[in-house]
Amino acid sequence: MRILLVEDEQKMTSYLHKGLTEASFNVDVASNGKDGLFLALHEDFDIVVLDVMLPQLDGFEVLRRLRQQKSTPVLLLTARDTVEDKVKGLELGADDYLSKPFAYAEFLARVKSLLRRSPRGARDVINIADLEIELFKRRARRGNVRIDLTAQEFALLQLLAERQGEVLTRTFITSQLWDMNFDSDTNVVDVAVKRLRAKIDAPFERKLLHTVRGMGYVLEERT
Template identity: 80%
Template structure:
């Protein structure tokens, strides 16, 4: 099973990473809220260990944004042991809460308890016509042709494919992929879409990624 630790205290992060790895988990780490949220949204994890006090975006905000799209189990870690802090965490969608300092044995027991309760995802693939997106291994094919994408290109393709047939505005795409709001006149989304289209559409007769003038982009089979 794969676990993401979002913790800015290097000593704590290393300690938890070592313990969970020795317990046979696959562990990824992030040291700030913005990067951690990006990983949480665009990678598949069985559980997320989330510190509340983080740089750039705090843990509560990471949790709020995560719950808009995913229900990955989350264990909050914090030095704030007050009732109000706990209530806020649970109201935002935390599955469990552990105050620092804590005993590692309790931490591991809570991790295992959450994993036993969590439903496992059954969706491994997304399909748009002959375009096949393998989510876990992050592989893309059209027919028998393997398509190599960067991490950002894959995230953009996944976002479009998960909302197949729905026109996504540039503002929405930037908020989901880059987690920031660009000025409306920027062409960063257009450039990213153009690069993705060059890989998944241009070499093929059937076009799937379409521009909706004045609105945004949509991926669908219009043939």
């Protein structure tokens, strides 16, 4: 799942980014309304977490312009806890509203609730051949065999599964899962793929995780 976080408070951004990343979400960040609106309009996100008090464009204006073109679920965050602000946000098209300060557990629960309700988030299970991936329960199995994965391994599997049939480059995988600039000398992606392959492919006759030489990796069923 891909989330856009539009928040200008650096401490809050770091806090939410860390939590969402640890929950295996892919998180993009914008620190002002103008950049947030650009990303929301030109990229595909499963949910936008949008602060109201933003520089350049406030959250209400970002929401108003976004709703003219897209229906991406939006969770509004604000320090203003007035009924008028809540009504305004909901009337502009917000899907939920959370006032600061808030507990991270409630924030994460609201994010997951919106994802379940959204068209893109409604898919909780991905099947590729005999591989079944339960996204919200964070479980994987092949046939009747349960596969135990670390959080990082599951995040990699989910990324590949949600883009099944699409060759993902090492650069893209790194940017989505490790949030770092890709260094061509590092083999972090190759090591991660090797570990994942040892669990989801090696014990089984049918192979699903393939290497495309000179390009990257793809998860798909091949005849």
